[in-house]
Amino acid sequence: MTIERYDAPAREKHWQAVWEARGVFRADENESRPKYYVLEMFPYPSGRIHMGHVRNYTMGDVVARFMRARGFNVLHPMGWDAFGLPAENAAIERGVHPAQWTYDNIATMRDQLKSMGLSLDWSRELATCDVDYYEQQQKLFLDMLAAGLVDRKTRKVNWDPVDHTVLANEQVIDGRGWRSGALVEQREQPEWVFKITAFADDLLEGLGTLDRWPDKVRLMQANWIGKSEGLLIRFDVAAATAPSGHDVITVFTTRPDTLFGASFVAIAPDHPLAKAIAAKNEDAARFIAECQRGGTTAAELETQEKKGFDTSVRVKHPVIEGAALPVYIANFILMEYGTGAIFGCPAHDQRDLEFARAYGLPVIPVVLPPGADPATFAIGDEAYTGDGTMINSSFLNGLTVAEAKEAMAQHLTAQTLKGEPVAARQTQYRLRDWGISRQRYWGCPIPMIHCEVCGIVPVPAKDLPVTLPEDVSFDVPGNPLDHHPTWKHVACPQCGAPARRETDTMDTFVDSSWYFARFCSPRAEEPTDRGAVGYWLPVDQYIGGVEHAILHLLYARFFTRAMHKTGHVAIDEPFKSLFAQGMLTHATYKDEAGKWVFPADVVFENGKTRHRETGAAITVGPIESMSKSKKNVVDPDDIIARYGADTARWFILSDTPPERDIEWSAAGVDGAHRFLQRAWRLVNEAAAKGAPAGAPRPERFGADAEALRRSAHRSLTEVTAAFEKLRFNVAVAQIYELANALSQGLQTNENPEEDMRFALREAAEILARIAAPMVPHLAEESWAALGHQGLLAEAPWPEADPALLVDETVTIAVQVNGKRRDELTIARDAAKEDIEAAALKLENVVRAIGGRQIKKVVIVPQRIVNVVA
């Protein structure tokens, strides 16, 4: 019998058209069925899809198709994270309008995604640069403003000198802009901020409820929020040593227990006191200037030596009568954290120790490590930061560190200085408010107006949306909105006087902070429809790259809380379950000139690599993450056109666990394609040899037929479990096993009996159905080949027969002294005594015991026998 090869590219188009015509993947709110919202991080429309997208959307699609088959009402939408700098760069480089460039890319990428056969509800498609979308975002902004969650602050910002814009802290990586890679500078500039710090504790607490998030991501967020509990301590400034108005210095500390070991106080170069001193003291001013000059970039800050300037201001020691501490301006104190001032305890803090050694300050140990001799214990080059017993600390002596912290806190909060308590308990966060101002054109305009009379006034709701002007020029560097001749000139909505529009646009991370909510009702007149978000949210399964572990995911969690507070949703956590997928890697290739070469241009011959066209020698470099710059990329279009989408999907799900990096290989793709062709042959052969669709189940099955049925039902169970845990590679392996079993059944039965005919058909059907979420086109084609009229995409998930999952006999290993010597096949429910008797009779076991006394026989029914002799 000859079976036509499966022509994937042609058949895939056919089934995609059938699904679309029937609207199989359209989702509607339907209270009668449990909902399931599966979402993959939406793409930035950069031009073409890459293999990372293929992996991401394939995994999401498997979940969507699987859950749909299991009876859930599945929402699986797609959209475009469409604002951002590359569109403006294209405009600058090629003279294309950003909108044109973006929407062209979207059209290309939409076609590409459609060729993958994803079960998406395209009727909900949105792009964040659609006026309809950003109008709703402007409404959210105004609601957040009214709720006190928006602020305008002048503060030190991260300035990217290449992209000419401000960056959030989260967007600065190793002192460089996350996109441009330029060294980031510090500038003072007014900007709009979202008060994410208002939710700092809530965002931290909420992590505890996210039990279906990777621990790694939760930990990274917890560290980013950086909660620390401590004490604010007010130091009394000795009269006449400081400028007026600075009679108290407040420091923040998490180690009040070490106060008796304090030998100095240090303040940040931009601390108000430092500035006041500098106004009268040239040396101080010079020192501060030096700090700021040396430390404009975060990268430089990290390598700097500890430097200080003795201000000759003195403060009274709060707990040592008559003692005074010098006040330094120090380069390692940050104004942004705590109060911008510390007390230094060199013995128990490494930075303080380095500083003290440099300036000859005393080093007084106050914590004695366990087991150390108090008479000889001294601090060398390393501060001691561990636990221990308090010494040299008056009323704290003998206490543990924890006890001493509490005792000191109680002591100081009970004292007063100038009418107020000396100390107050304080919780400090590392998290800073989210600066969203960007001096760019291609983003959501911030709906605010600057009026010289009324101040800063929000755009009234009736005047929304504030749309981007289309006629912009990118000839001059800087913000095109600011250069536009008319756009920013408006009348003040309050007094009518000539006023100026805000020309900053929002960080594009704002756009992606709520799109999952908009997908619930993408055409609603308001940002959300309460019924729709009430039904669909939260997202049940969110899938994307780890690179968003902090940025996007933290912002989205904040935004959900802000939307809750402003009445747009009723939940706090947007993503119930999160899956962080690994990246795609590929070997790198270089030609003789050291230029990168695409894998598609490399051929292998007789163990040599050379260029497909020029024949020049090619050097194979290390396997690295796929990136355009290194050209170690494979175009999904090429793969899909040649092998079909199912092959790409199957390959990318096989072998490597989804959370790990996967290495793309041509051999692997060929292997995947071969298997799909084989599966197609097996199904067709089974359709020909097996029972017809809907044939009744025979009463009795012979041993072979029974074995095949068991194999099929076991695979069904295993694959179901694997999908539930997103272990796609394990599901693939199980499907291979079933294919092997079916292949055996077909080969050994030239003219099968009725029972085997039933088993062959059943196995082929199960094979097609459990593979369907991963290779939906081939499965659909197989389903039809097996004689079914309806669509597999609409068929429910099959159920395994429990009777076929338990074997009557089991094979268990028999060990002697923990070493496997033989195995034993015995009735599943055999009594322990029978198992023991049978095991001790085995020839290999008798020999291994070698006549020794049997001390003990461990029997775990259905698992193992271990004879101890």
Place this chain on the structure above:
RNA sequence: GCGGGCGUGGUGGAACUGGUAGACACGCCAGAUUUAGGUUCUGGUGGCUUCGGCCGUGGGGGUUCAACUCCCUCCGCCCGCACCA
């Protein structure tokens, strides 16, 4: 420096709450069929072996009848954060 993760054949990886390590696949070897070839099918494939066995999950130690799995320790690689008071 701090925090976290990982380490299993030539390769990707499997192994449920400790119970036959290496499922499944790639690669490789041999054979069959066919072809001009990619194809398809069958068998083999952790290492060593005196063919009885012995050794094997990064190294060393421990707990246990039994350890890839639990504990201690060391080594290597990867990721995140980084003057956070």
